[in-house]
Amino acid sequence: MDEALLRSLTPGVLTILVRRGADFAAAEDAVQDALVEAIRVWTADQPRDPKGWLVTVAWRRFLDATRADSARRRREGLVDEEPAPGPAPAVDDTLQLYFLCAHPSLRPSSAVALTLRAVGGLTTRQIAQAYLVPEAAMAQRISRAKRTVSGVRFDRPGDVATVLRVLYLVFNEGYSGDVDLAAEAIRLTRQLAAAIDHPEVAGLLALMLLHHARRATRTAPDGSLVPLAEQDRGRWDTKSIAEGVEILQAALARDRLGQYQAQAAIAALHADAPTAEETDWAQIVEWYDELARLTDSPVVRLNRAVAVGEAEGPRAGLAALAALDDSVPRHAAVAAYLHERAGDLATAARLYTEAAPKAPNLPERAHLTRQAARLNARRPR
Amino acid sequence: MAGSVSVVKATTMGRTTTEENTMAKYLLLKHYRGAPAAVNDVPMDQWAPEEISAHVRYMNDFAARLEKTGEFVDGQALAPEGAWVRYDGEGRPPVTDGPFAETKDLIAGWMVIDVDSYERAVELAGELSAAPGAGGKPIHEWLEVRPFLSAPPTITE
Numbered sequence: 001m002d003e004a005l006l007r008s009l010t011p012g013v014l015t016i017l018v019r020r021g022a023d024f025a026a027a028e029d030a031v032q033d034a035l036v037e038a039i040r041v042w043t044a045d046q047p048r049d050p051k052g053w054l055v056t057v058a059w060r061r062f063l064d065a066t067r068a069d070s071a072r073r074r075r076e077g078l079v080d081e082e083p084a085p086g087p088a089p090a091v092d093d094t095l096q097l098y099f100l101c102a103h104p105s106l107r108p109s110s111a112v113a114l115t116l117r118a119v120g121g122l123t124t125r126q127i128a129q130a131y132l133v134p135e136a137a138m139a140q141r142i143s144r145a146k147r148t149v150s151g152v153r154f155d156r157p158g159d160v161a162t163v164l165r166v167l168y169l170v171f172n173e174g175y176s177g178d179v180d181l182a183a184e185a186i187r188l189t190r191q192l193a194a195a196i197d198h199p200e201v202a203g204l205l206a207l208m209l210l211h212h213a214r215r216a217t218r219t220a221p222d223g224s225l226v227p228l229a230e231q232d233r234g235r236w237d238t239k240s241i242a243e244g245v246e247i248l249q250a251a252l253a254r255d256r257l258g259q260y261q262a263q264a265a266i267a268a269l270h271a272d273a274p275t276a277e278e279t280d281w282a283q284i285v286e287w288y289d290e291l292a293r294l295t296d297s298p299v300v301r302l303n304r305a306v307a308v309g310e311a312e313g314p315r316a317g318l319a320a321l322a323a324l325d326d327s328v329p330r331h332a333a334v335a336a337y338l339h340e341r342a343g344d345l346a347t348a349a350r351l352y353t354e355a356a357p358k359a360p361n362l363p364e365r366a367h368l369t370r371q372a373a374r375l376n377a378r379r380p381r
Numbered sequence: 382m383a384g385s386v387s388v389v390k391a392t393t394m395g396r397t398t399t400e401e402n403t404m405a406k407y408l409l410l411k412h413y414r415g416a417p418a419a420v421n422d423v424p425m426d427q428w429a430p431e432e433i434s435a436h437v438r439y440m441n442d443f444a445a446r447l448e449k450t451g452e453f454v455d456g457q458a459l460a461p462e463g464a465w466v467r468y469d470g471e472g473r474p475p476v477t478d479g480p481f482a483e484t485k486d487l488i489a490g491w492m493v494i495d496v497d498s499y500e501r502a503v504e505l506a507g508e509l510s511a512a513p514g515a516g517g518k519p520i521h522e523w524l525e526v527r528p529f530l531s532a533p534p535t536i537t538e
Contacts, residue, residue: 222438353426357461362437365458370433372426 001042005050006035008191010121013054015093018154022062024100025146028118030062035121094119095195099158102166103149110145111166117142119191120184130179163192164204164260171208182212193247202251203261209244210267213237225367229276241271262291281311298328306334314341332358333368340375349375404495406454407502409509410525413461415486420521421514428515439512447494447505458490493529502526 010031017027034057038050047053101115113131116122122130128138171185189205217231248264266287273279288304291297301324309317317338324331336351352372359365425433447453465479492509496502506524514520 222434223441224434224437349426356426362458366433366437369425370430373428373433374430376427377429 001039001046002050003039006038006042006054007121008187009051009054010035011094011097011119011191013051013058014118015097016055017058017062019093020059022059023150024154025143025150026062026065027058028146030058030065032117032123033061034058036123039123094191096154096158098163098192098195099156100149100152100154102163103152103158104162105148105152106145108166108169110141110148111162112169113138113141114145114149115166115188116170116181116184120188122179122184126179130173130181160196160198160201164200167192168204168260171211182208182215186212199251199254199256200258200260202247203258203264206244206248206251207260207264207267209240209247210264210271213240213244213271219363223363224370225363227367228270233274236271241268244268245271257290257294259291259294262287262294266291279310281307285311298324299330302328302330302334306337309338309341314338318342329358329360330355336368336371340371345375345378404497405499405502405531406493406495406529407499408525408527408529409492409494409502409506410527411489411491411522412525413487413489414484416523416525419514419523421516421518422520423515425514432513432515432517435513435517440509443509443512444492452494452496452501452505454493454495456490456492459488461487461489499528502528 013034014027014031017030018024022030031054034054037057038054042050097119098115101118102111106114113127116127116130117124124139124142125135127142128135131138133141167185167189170188171182173181186205186208189201189208193201193205213236214228214231216237217233217235218226220226244264245268248261248268251261252265266284269280269284269287285304285307288300288307291300292304302321305317305320305324308320318335321331321335321338326332326335332351332355336348336355339345339351340348349372352368352375356365356368356372359368425436428436444453444456462480464477465481466475466477469476494502494505496505503526506526510522510524511519512522
């Protein structure tokens, strides 16, 4: 069975049901049922017209559910006079689906789950596994999300920025369980880029491709982190880099800069350097300045301090760092790195030790502890 | 439910077991503070870097092996810093306090296992405690083993 094909057909099938007059929540349930059915029966033989098959099965499921529901309501003496909603105007339906699933009334975790199911065609079980929560909890999250957006009109354009944030969250989740969320985020962003002409959508797609190109080199076989400077650049995915750079250049040429394009530009400068030493840090600092202007994020300014440290020396980096509140995540880790570069190994070791328990995940904690251990082993105690 | 008769037979460690050999869940708790001192008690930042790698590898392999045997349920690590929170009355936001540096008992993380017997739970905790530390020697860390209270058995008549 071709699962990739199945998943790519999902949003189209769902929008057909909605256009025929099914309400979004019921249509989405019906499509999910049809997907699960397809996974079950397509193993033996795939229908000649997979999309037609899905539409037929999903529509039948929708009618069955509606009939059961109205029979129940008649039994319970409830009025069933709601007129069927008229056909929604056929703007770009897939695009509308993205807007709906990333609606600002949804919490980010709900928007992510709904997007993966309704647009991505993942099953509830797969999404639950990817986010390490019980399937029943994920099913609840999705059905609550659908209730939240049930009053939203399907034909209103939404805000691209909210969609991008959702896709960015999916991408950053990386890889756990049997679903590669980073690859899924790239697929969904690519599909979005085909539906809407927007420089930030292109910027996000470029950013994802450029980061994804380095994925294999980011962790050692034992699961430990490999810092950018130590990664085996020969194993970076040059095809993905070339595509990312091309998409980014086309987007930048339109002169409507946004945070994803700026982030992608930084990633492109790293990807472009044949060795870590040849990295154009001065230009990276300039892009961080742009990014700080666009986002006003303390995390961006922290990363900028690292770049300043590389471009102008560790003392300048530490000076840039001094302007930041030390409650910013990873502040101690960055300070440790810059102190080591400045030759103050004792302070660096102390700061790495201090940074380790504050790390947001285990590989990062182990990495920081190892840095502290490395310096402690070198220094006479 | 006709046909499934379960007779309560014995109690071990405060939980009832049934005649059928049901699996029981145990929590293996690791402490930052509060446990008796380990035998090989050297802070991690004083280890050799490759000893840290060996330790991480041991922990990963242990979890992977239990996943294969079907005994692994969950494993999580906790950040050392948290806060105390309590209800402060109708219409008022909860009160938060801490973290307190003097807290005696500080949980670092846990592993939940689902095993055949209490003996098996102890055996696995022992293996986990043998994770290598400074000098590549086992840490002999004290782990706390706590049985889950189970749901009441289904009484069939």
